[in-house]
Amino acid sequence: MNAGTEDTKARLALVRKLTDSIRAHRVPATAFVVGRNTQSPGGEEILRLWLDAGVALGNHTATHTSLHRMSLEAYEDDILAQDAPLRALLGKGGAVPAYFRHPMLQNGRTPALKRESSAFLAENGYAVAPVTLDNSEWIFARAYSLALANDDRASQRR
Numbered sequence: 001m002n003a004g005t006e007d008t009k010a011r012l013a014l015v016r017k018l019t020d021s022i023r024a025h026r027v028p029a030t031a032f033v034v035g036r037n038t039q040s041p042g043g044e045e046i047l048r049l050w051l052d053a054g055v056a057l058g059n060h061t062a063t064h065t066s067l068h069r070m071s072l073e074a075y076e077d078d079i080l081a082q083d084a085p086l087r088a089l090l091g092k093g094g095a096v097p098a099y100f101r102h103p104m105l106q107n108g109r110t111p112a113l114k115r116e117s118s119a120f121l122a123e124n125g126y127a128v129a130p131v132t133l134d135n136s137e138w139i140f141a142r143a144y145s146l147a148l149a150n151d152d153r154a155s156q157r158r
């Protein structure tokens, strides 16, 4: 079995733990989907696990590129590139994507850009999901992944 298969199994096991807990405690939740992540092995199964647990799926763009690193036009294309497959997937259950989250929570460098991106999202039926807690856990996940990749057990434990 190769490392990619192990990564997929680990991702699926993690999502199953989360969805089991969400289901057991009846937690209302929305998972924000990045299109490129659904193209990786296990991606479709992960979306199915979220949906089966009653988790809503929101749009987090196709490539997870910040609006601060691209034009508004390219950003809108990135949103729509994720909208179509999400809408098709949710449509099977009679739902539509309702929430959007900006990659890196960056919604434009200027007030005008913030207004224009907000207007585009509203025109396409999206509400920007509020963030009430940002725990930066991804920093620990990245450090842990590097420790796993380097077989660095001391760092994994720390």
Ligand SMILES: [Zn+2]
Binding pocket: 060, 064, 102, 103, 104
């Ligand atoms: Zn993100």
